[in-house]
């Protein structure tokens with residue numbers, strides 16, 4: 037298979053991963069959290085949220101893995117490791133940062149203590165916990181969307197900040 041074909045295939049996997057992953061984050065942030073906060077009291081809303089997001093966490097782990105692998109494989113095919121040294125490729129830095137944050141949260145923090153911390157906080161102050169969780173999701177969604185916009189623009193020739 038030619039390098040061009042391999043690159044195209046890796047790009048397909050990469051973008052499908054991004055759609056499933058960031059699309060899920062967008063749904064949780066703009067639809068699910070808002071509606072749970074409005075229609076449930078803090079405690080029952082948080083319990084439902086934990087259950088629903090728990091299912092999404094598995095999907096998120098798998099697609100985070102594929103998105104990262106396909107991303108690094110594209111960098112390898114493009115011989116593009118030195119892009120990390122140029123501020124012009126800020127969108128590559130941002131993509132990698134988003135991937136790192138989610139990888140650390142999904143594979144390390146959540147299984148180790150985030151889940152327990154979340155339950156403890158929810159017992160103590162469910163409204164406040166809901167608010168903080170919603171704020172964190174909004175921040176993560178915003179930087180993820182910036183990374184998507186930057187990556188599509190950057191890899192198709194848009195040269196802001198050159």
Ligand code: HEM
Nearest residue numbers: 054104107108110111131132134135180183184187188191
């Ligand atoms: C380990 C992390 C990642 C690496 C190493 C990586 C690497 C890459 C590379 C090398 C490209 C192709 C650039 C080019 O054609 O010049 C690319 C494209 C892209 N990446 Fe990533 N990426 C990573 C994570 C992410 C994440 C987390 C997102 C979403 C938030 C993302 C979204 C995209 C998008 C939308 C494209 C553009 C596809 C296109 O329009 O052709 N990437 N990535």
